[in-house]
Amino acid sequence: MTTNISFLLNGDEISYDIKDHWTLLHLLREEMGLIGTKEGCGNGECGACTVIVDKLAVNSCLYLAVEADGKTIETIEGLASTEGSLHPLQQSFVDNGGIQCGFCTPGMIMSSKALLDENPGADREEIKHALAGNICRCTGYIQIFESVEAAKEPVVENRGGQNE
Amino acid sequence: MKAFKYLSPTTVEEAIAFHGRHSETAKYIGGGTDVIVKVKEGWMEPDYLISLKKIEEMSELHKNDATGELSIGAMVTHATLEKSLMIRNEYPIIYDAVSNIGSLQVRNVGTIGGNLINAVPSADGAIPLIALDGVALLHGPDGERSVEVKDLFIAPYKTVLKPREILKKITIPPQEPHTGSAYIKFGRRAAMELPLIGIGVLLTLDDDDTCAKARICLGVAAPTPMRAFDAENFLVGKKIDENILIEAGKIAADESKVRDSIRGKAWHRKEMIRVHVRRMGLKCLNMIKDNY
Amino acid sequence: MSKSNNELSSEFSVVGKRIPKLDAAQKAMGRAEYIQDIKLPGMLFGKILYSKYAHANIVKIDTSKAVAFPGVHAVLTGEDVPKKMKMGLIKDNPPIKKGKVCSFRDEVAAVAAISPEIAKKALGLIEIEYEELEGIFDPEKAMEKNSPLVHDHLKSNVLKMPWNIHYGDVEKAEKESAFVVEDRFTTTWVTHCCMGTSGAVALFDASENLTIYTNTQIPSLAHKDFLEALKAMGLENKRVRVIKPVIGGGFGSKLDTYAYEHIAILLAYKCHKPVKIVFDRVEEFKATSTRQPTVTYIKQGCDKNGKLTFRNMRMVLDNGGHTSWGATTPSVMLMPISSLYRVENVKYNAKCVYTNNTYSQAMRGYGNPQATFAIESSMDILAEKAGIDRIEFRRINKNRSGDETPQGLKITSCGLEECIDAVKEELKFDGKNEKGVGTGIASLIHVGGGARIYGSDGCGAILKMDDYGKVDIFTGGTDMGQGLDNITAQIVAEELGLLAEDINVVHSDTDICPWDVGAHASRSTFVAGNAALGAAKKVKKKIQDFASKLFDVPCEKIELKDKLVFVPEDKEKSMTIGKLLRKAHFRPGGTMLMAEHFYDPDNQNMGKELKGNMSMTYSFGAHGAKVKVDEETGKVEVLEYVAAHDVGRAINPLLLEGQVYGGVVMGLGYALTEEVTIKDGKIMNANFRDYKLFTAKDAVKIKAPVIETIDKDGPFGAKGIGEPGCVPTAPAIANAIYDAVGVRIKDLPITPEKVLAALKEKNG
Numbered sequence A: 001m002t003t004n005i006s007f008l009l010n011g012d013e014i015s016y017d018i019k020d021h022w023t024l025l026h027l028l029r030e031e032m033g034l035i036g037t038k039e040g041c042g043n044g045e046c047g048a049c050t051v052i053v054d055k056l057a058v059n060s061c062l063y064l065a066v067e068a069d070g071k072t073i074e075t076i077e078g079l080a081s082t083e084g085s086l087h088p089l090q091q092s093f094v095d096n097g098g099i100q101c102g103f104c105t106p107g108m109i110m111s112s113k114a115l116l117d118e119n120p121g122a123d124r125e126e127i128k129h130a131l132a133g134n135i136c137r138c139t140g141y142i143q144i145f146e147s148v149e150a151a152k153e154p155v156v157e158n159r160g161g162q163n164e
Numbered sequence B: 001m002k003a004f005k006y007l008s009p010t011t012v013e014e015a016i017a018f019h020g021r022h023s024e025t026a027k028y029i030g031g032g033t034d035v036i037v038k039v040k041e042g043w044m045e046p047d048y049l050i051s052l053k054k055i056e057e058m059s060e061l062h063k064n065d066a067t068g069e070l071s072i073g074a075m076v077t078h079a080t081l082e083k084s085l086m087i088r089n090e091y092p093i094i095y096d097a098v099s100n101i102g103s104l105q106v107r108n109v110g111t112i113g114g115n116l117i118n119a120v121p122s123a124d125g126a127i128p129l130i131a132l133d134g135v136a137l138l139h140g141p142d143g144e145r146s147v148e149v150k151d152l153f154i155a156p157y158k159t160v161l162k163p164r165e166i167l168k169k170i171t172i173p174p175q176e177p178h179t180g181s182a183y184i185k186f187g188r189r190a191a192m193e194l195p196l197i198g199i200g201v202l203l204t205l206d207d208d209d210t211c212a213k214a215r216i217c218l219g220v221a222a223p224t225p226m227r228a229f230d231a232e233n234f235l236v237g238k239k240i241d242e243n244i245l246i247e248a249g250k251i252a253a254d255e256s257k258v259r260d261s262i263r264g265k266a267w268h269r270k271e272m273i274r275v276h277v278r279r280m281g282l283k284c285l286n287m288i289k290d291n292y
Numbered sequence C: 001m002s003k004s005n006n007e008l009s010s011e012f013s014v015v016g017k018r019i020p021k022l023d024a025a026q027k028a029m030g031r032a033e034y035i036q037d038i039k040l041p042g043m044l045f046g047k048i049l050y051s052k053y054a055h056a057n058i059v060k061i062d063t064s065k066a067v068a069f070p071g072v073h074a075v076l077t078g079e080d081v082p083k084k085m086k087m088g089l090i091k092d093n094p095p096i097k098k099g100k101v102c103s104f105r106d107e108v109a110a111v112a113a114i115s116p117e118i119a120k121k122a123l124g125l126i127e128i129e130y131e132e133l134e135g136i137f138d139p140e141k142a143m144e145k146n147s148p149l150v151h152d153h154l155k156s157n158v159l160k161m162p163w164n165i166h167y168g169d170v171e172k173a174e175k176e177s178a179f180v181v182e183d184r185f186t187t188t189w190v191t192h193c194c195m196g197t198s199g200a201v202a203l204f205d206a207s208e209n210l211t212i213y214t215n216t217q218i219p220s221l222a223h224k225d226f227l228e229a230l231k232a233m234g235l236e237n238k239r240v241r242v243i244k245p246v247i248g249g250g251f252g253s254k255l256d257t258y259a260y261e262h263i264a265i266l267l268a269y270k271c272h273k274p275v276k277i278v279f280d281r282v283e284e285f286k287a288t289s290t291r292q293p294t295v296t297y298i299k300q301g302c303d304k305n306g307k308l309t310f311r312n313m314r315m316v317l318d319n320g321g322h323t324s325w326g327a328t329t330p331s332v333m334l335m336p337i338s339s340l341y342r343v344e345n346v347k348y349n350a351k352c353v354y355t356n357n358t359y360s361q362a363m364r365g366y367g368n369p370q371a372t373f374a375i376e377s378s379m380d381i382l383a384e385k386a387g388i389d390r391i392e393f394r395r396i397n398k399n400r401s402g403d404e405t406p407q408g409l410k411i412t413s414c415g416l417e418e419c420i421d422a423v424k425e426e427l428k429f430d431g432k433n434e435k436g437v438g439t440g441i442a443s444l445i446h447v448g449g450g451a452r453i454y455g456s457d458g459c460g461a462i463l464k465m466d467d468y469g470k471v472d473i474f475t476g477g478t479d480m481g482q483g484l485d486n487i488t489a490q491i492v493a494e495e496l497g498l499l500a501e502d503i504n505v506v507h508s509d510t511d512i513c514p515w516d517v518g519a520h521a522s523r524s525t526f527v528a529g530n531a532a533l534g535a536a537k538k539v540k541k542k543i544q545d546f547a548s549k550l551f552d553v554p555c556e557k558i559e560l561k562d563k564l565v566f567v568p569e570d571k572e573k574s575m576t577i578g579k580l581l582r583k584a585h586f587r588p589g590g591t592m593l594m595a596e597h598f599y600d601p602d603n604q605n606m607g608k609e610l611k612g613n614m615s616m617t618y619s620f621g622a623h624g625a626k627v628k629v630d631e632e633t634g635k636v637e638v639l640e641y642v643a644a645h646d647v648g649r650a651i652n653p654l655l656l657e658g659q660v661y662g663g664v665v666m667g668l669g670y671a672l673t674e675e676v677t678i679k680d681g682k683i684m685n686a687n688f689r690d691y692k693l694f695t696a697k698d699a700v701k702i703k704a705p706v707i708e709t710i711d712k713d714g715p716f717g718a719k720g721i722g723e724p725g726c727v728p729t730a731p732a733i734a735n736a737i738y739d740a741v742g743v744r745i746k747d748l749p750i751t752p753e754k755v756l757a758a759l760k761e762k763n764g
């Protein structure tokens, strides 16, 4: 039950022999060593494992790796530029206290990115709606909202740029 | 997670044929938000998962402007419905229900068809489709048949689908003018919440403001999503005002078969039906007024 | 963010600045390594089998099928655990039970295998025959004579650890009171829900020394526990190294060592390979500890002018099946009970009672939230009875600096009144709310300068400078996201005239870092901060001494700022600190600059009579809530929330606000939505859908005014603030609900069901 899949991962073309029952989270973390994507529940209830598949935020713990075939996948590892500078959203989470223990952070940032890519001007209510599936136990969310709001402008300017 | 083989047919016929070949050990998978959880937990142990994702026609969302009929492919995701302006404007009850299912991540992959066929009493997607007199188009080895969505459910996790049958799409008959509809999921939190109780109301008024059609549909009020027929019958033919809606709420609450569970108490669920039938009813009336 | 918080502490260049968390970029990039991410060559995976019953005798265990299963390296049962390997406060809890189980979370077997899947399968092959026993799940019933015994040899379910105090004369004071109120309050189980689940990786080297990677808030005490474990295993004179990976949330959950850590050690020893055990989410809910549920009886009174006369409280705590540090929470409850507001006559009696439920542990606030819920709810009830405005009532009884409370707490700095005023200013409390809307207030006192529970309340720090002006500081303190890394760096940078980014804070390895009692009791800023400051001062003195010779001026004239060592009145005499360090080093008889400092605060252990100044200073706060109650559904919406705290000094307002916001939201969950539902000992909601943490959509508007009282003993005047955010939240909400709709909910969480039922009762 091995299948070969090809997909675009953070801009790189990947071809991988996978088992049909692997989740995308398993493929990323356990097979490919991309530990940035976190598992907080394994059941779709916390958002720590959020990655972007064809522009949509999904829980990689419930998403089968076989279904990544032909898709464009973005994970937290792909956000910073190749020179290492942080993506505006990452920088904004750093600057605005959006990160405490950091376990929710990769998922939180990926959900935020999917939101701002689609809706660069998202307001507080839209941010809350989009992040409702990402649980954070540390921050009480306020500084996370502030982080996303503060990142709004640069992300728009950056569209089509290196980080896209 | 248990190992399985993943198949991705491109037509309904092919999917049914695959299923035929592997019968007992095969399962259909839509978005997988229910299936994967079940396989992980060991409640479902398929050797084959037959994905419906590559069957293009099943992902179509389309309104026939000539007939006014709405067709929702079973593989249409909650997010697609949520983002559709047509749905938001013309079928507010669908929007109300799907926009608060789980989280955005769940809505981005979870499908309306999976929501129906999973058949839990709390399925948010079922309520609006019942209220809108939706019809499910099923396709099996012996061809197609139609079942009203309200008749789809037998028990928790059980539908009338025969083995190998696929839910292809749901059609919604044209809406009459002067119709309003609304849904509320009552829970403790604002998101990521299975409803403690779900209440959907649809009202159609005649030109003289009497009620021509009423639908009161309840989730978690019985082992399957249910219609409160007594309350609906009570409303039809009456001039609708707040007092009438209060009365309808009481009747609906009495009709419901709510139970105590770890999520909520029966008496409170009854109360919530009572209160929200009125509130959703008033919302419908306002919608109708606004659209005059 | 409140505007005023930007203007705090402007006299310093690093302290008081909103400097982002030092490890945030690493975390933002997904590069931080948590226990989940640790992979060692040859590593095996351990899994634990838990009891099938809440209370049962183990009749027979057959592990043969599991042992024979391909890929399995070891299977352990209670028989394989050395007799002296015990955990918990009174060492009553072996990591794997034998003979008898007394809760569903009791470990009965464990497996190590080449993959987590195989380990899990092998667990399923272990056959156990149980003889079920009658369980006891209600602590008040468990106190009755004929109740089933959780531990037969103890003859009673009541722990032999009585908490009994009487300061002043409560009976007399009651007689003389003008107004007296009496009520019963209950709180239920809630749990930490760290987003990163628990886990450990254990391995032995060729000489049988242990290295254990584990999520812990108490590296030094864990080190001691594991040394004892090795001893029990017959491994005398071996070394233990505890390494903390990045921790995905603590909140008190990691203040003890647990079965999974000991089991990982046993498996690693048996297999001669590294063994990793990481909990899945269900396990995290079922096999980690909760906050203690309490039943509280409170009676308090005041004179006709509103001055509190006495407070008399009695509590029953559900201890669960085993005794962890949770059983000592009454020592902290004692603090608000004796010392929140001025009250001379105080009586407190607490009993911890064994049941067949899950056992409890420390959780943010350490008993304070439960006690404050009762006290502050009762304060409002009493104020109403006495006919005194709620705010005024609190002001009359406020703590003041210079006070010594009946328990012997010495109040040094105290900004309680300013906190109350800040809440009043934001929320008005003018009674002019629309229908169904109300406001509530509740205050708090918490240890802010350490808490002497062990023999030592100390923390060590070792500081070394390189040749270029950078610092490595090795601290005993623990960062688990709360920001101790920044606090340490900012304090050291301020003292040495550097930037926070010049300071590398190492806090993760007992081979390198000195001793610390642990990241609890909101003590790290104060104690670890003072340790770091002490070390920095010593190095500064060395720099000044050296510069004094170099510049030929007295030491006192030399300042350190902006990475320069200079004499303010003589511009010529200035040098970058890097250059100075090189001058000190690269010469015959040269030296590098380093220092160590161990800071143990001058606070007191409570003696037998439970008196003593347990902390060097106390943090104060007042919280205010504005809520809207839907009178038809019972649903409570929090419209506005104000959490004002006296923090001594805000070393970093950005992180401080983060602590407050996070604490408040955790407190709101405690007040309104969170509850581990346990039925006959069994946890019914071990998932995030049914255990209801606030989501982003539930998030509330919070203001966090900061009151600076510049504590004389705190580093730069700072006091601890890690826990207070979640201490008075529940009573603030309960009081606001009462103000809004006139019903008093005395049992947490305040669900729509409870509110609606109370409204129905009130309205007949």
Ligand SMILES: Cc1cc2nc3c(=O)[nH]c(=O)nc-3n(C[C@H](O)[C@H](O)[C@H](O)COP(=O)(O)OP(=O)(O)OC[C@H]3O[C@@H](n4cnc5c(N)ncnc54)[C@H](O)[C@@H]3O)c2cc1C
Residues within 6 Å of the ligand: A043, A044, A045, B027, B028, B029, B030, B031, B032, B033, B034, B035, B036, B037, B052, B074, B075, B100, B101, B102, B103, B106, B109, B110, B111, B112, B113, B114, B115, B116, B117, B118, B122, B123, B124, B125, B165, B166, B167, B168, B192, B193, B194, B195
């Ligand atoms: C975190 C989380 C939160 C959730 N919150 C909610 C919520 O708030 N409200 C709610 O109602 N649900 C909720 N769900 C449940 C679930 O997401 C929905 O029911 C979803 O719509 C299921 O769709 P799916 O495509 O993922 O179904 P799948 O998991 O793919 O399938 C579900 C079932 O339907 C069958 N099936 C699927 N499609 C077809 C078809 N076309 N024909 C025949 N059989 C089919 C499958 O064999 C399976 O038995 C939640 C789930 C998660 C994980």
Ligand code: FES
Residues within 6 Å of the ligand: A038, A039, A040, A041, A042, A043, A044, A045, A046, A047, A048, A049, A050, A059, A060, A061, A062
């Ligand atoms: S790990 Fe995927 S949602 Fe929690």
Ligand code: FES
Residues within 6 Å of the ligand: A098, A099, A100, A101, A102, A103, A104, A105, A135, A136, A137, A138, A139, C195, C248, C249, C481
């Ligand atoms: S920062 Fe710890 S869970 Fe969000």
